[in-house]
Amino acid sequence: MKNKKAEQGISWQIIAIILVVLVLVVFAFGLFFVLKESKGRLSEDNNVDLIVKECQIACLSQASDDYCLRQRKVYSEDNSLNGIRTCEYLESKLDDLDCRNLKC
Secondary structure, rough: OOOOOHHHHHHHHHHHHHHHHHHHHHHHHHHHHHHHHHHHHHHOOOOOHHHHHHHHHHHHOHHHHHHHOOEEEEEEOOOOOOOOOOHHHHHHHHOOOOOOOOOO
16 A cells, blocks of 8 residues: 555645745746836936936926925936936926926
8 A cells, every 4th residue: 555645745745845936936026127127226327217207296296395395316327417406406407397387
């Protein structure tokens, strides 16, 4: 007769190992995509597009303090916008940013 308890134990161990490997793979892919998305925040090469998006969100949500007063670290490729800037300042320098419906 075969030892059925030993066979059952081995099959559960194999299933558990496969599940652990799958969880680790999903975690690794998730971590990869999160780091890829946050690259603009981590690097200091060029984050103008990211800052413009933040300013557009502040404009659309009528967050005047966020748009007019919040200072952001801006890094541009040509160094023309580098420094601590508000969205209001960037609006005067960039064509991509237009928030007429918000008064500072």
